[in-house]
Amino acid sequence: MTTSNPPLLIDLNAVTKAYQTDAGLFMALKGIDLHINAGEFVAIVGKSGSGKTTLINMITGLDRPTDGEILVGGEKVEKLGENQLAVWRGRTIGVVFQFFQLLPTLTTLENVMLPMDFCATPAFSERRDRAMELLRLMEIEDQASKLPAKLSGGQQQRVAIARALATDPPILAADEPTGNLDSKTAAAVFSLFERLISLGKTVLMVTHDPDLARRAGRQLHIADGVIVDDVNGNGNR
Numbered sequence: 001m002t003t004s005n006p007p008l009l010i011d012l013n014a015v016t017k018a019y020q021t022d023a024g025l026f027m028a029l030k031g032i033d034l035h036i037n038a039g040e041f042v043a044i045v046g047k048s049g050s051g052k053t054t055l056i057n058m059i060t061g062l063d064r065p066t067d068g069e070i071l072v073g074g075e076k077v078e079k080l081g082e083n084q085l086a087v088w089r090g091r092t093i094g095v096v097f098q099f100f101q102l103l104p105t106l107t108t109l110e111n112v113m114l115p116m117d118f119c120a121t122p123a124f125s126e127r128r129d130r131a132m133e134l135l136r137l138m139e140i141e142d143q144a145s146k147l148p149a150k151l152s153g154g155q156q157q158r159v160a161i162a163r164a165l166a167t168d169p170p171i172l173a174a175d176e177p178t179g180n181l182d183s184k185t186a187a188a189v190f191s192l193f194e195r196l197i198s199l200g201k202t203v204l205m206v207t208h209d210p211d212l213a214r215r216a217g218r219q220l221h222i223a224d225g226v227i228v229d230d231v232n233g234n235g236n237r
Contacts, residue, residue: 009171009202010036010059015068017054017225028054030225032068036204038170041197043216044206051225052206053175059204060093060173061085073170090119094164096174100156102148108135108159109144115166134162138192154185161192165201172196173204178212190215 017029028051036042046052057063058070061077070077073092080088089095094115102111112131116122122130135141138158148156157177164172172193178186190212193203197217205216213219221229 006037006039008035009038009040009073010034010204011069011071012058013069013071015058015065015070017051017058017063018066027225029058029065032058032225032227034220034227036202038202039197039200041193041203041217042205043213043219044204044222045208045210045213045219046222047208050222052222054225055222056173056175056204056206060095061089062095087119090115090167090169091121092169093171093173094161094166094169096157096160096164096172096177098176098179100148100153100160102156102159102163104148107145107147108140108151111148111159112162112166115163119167121167131162131166134165135159137165137195138162152185153181154188157181157185157189158192161189165196170200171202171204175206176208177205178207178209186212 012032012034015029015032016027019026019028032055044052044055054063058065059072061080065078075088075092077085077088103114106114109128109131112134113127116127116130132141132144135144138161140155140158143151143155148159151159161172174193178189181189186209193205196203207213217232219229219231220227
């Protein structure tokens with residue numbers, strides 16, 4: 001009996017990103033080719049200015065390429081208009097930021113429900129239960145009624161992850177999600193990502209932490225806008 005390979009989920013072909021600066025043209029990405037299958041846990045590693053955040057912004061549609069093609073779930077991301085892009089992102093990719101970006105006047109529960117209201121999914125009557133289910137998954141359901149200011153950094157990051165999963169997207173993209181956390185809390189957040197992989201999600205994680213990166217199923221090393229190394233969890237290229 002043969003088993004089929006996981007489907008190709010993210011496909012970048014000759015992606016280039018150039019920025020005009022006072023010093024001239026800066027090439028943030030230089031002809032990136034990248035193929036990621038569903039269910040992969042990919043760590044994107046590189047020094048500051050290497051292009052790793054630009055790469056994740058291309059995949060999530062937060063920025064657009066100067067040239068090249070980006071397909072995510074079969075959708076040509078660079079061809080979508082702004083309104084189409086917002087709808088596509090809401091159902092396809094949950095984004096987790098380094099500084100959490102929770103709305104300070106909303107409770108934990110309300111922050112998690114926000115993307116559901118924006119995307120009008122699931123049905124209104126199901127949203128509170130869905131949010132509580134995600135808070136239980138993140139092991140912070142007892143913090144549901146608190147405002148972000150009353151939470152620790154680790155708790156805020158768990159809320160941010162729950163919010164990113166609110167509309168049940170197949171992909172989670174996290175930009176330096178452990179950058180502001182102590183090592184113990186960072187390890188706990190990483191374990192949550194591993195759990196999401198076991199639940200069938202695809203996780204992309206930008207990180208400066210080589211120890212965490214080595215625990216991912218695949219590591220992309222970026223320097224000067226180019227993928228210089230692509231290593232799986234067994235150390236094979």
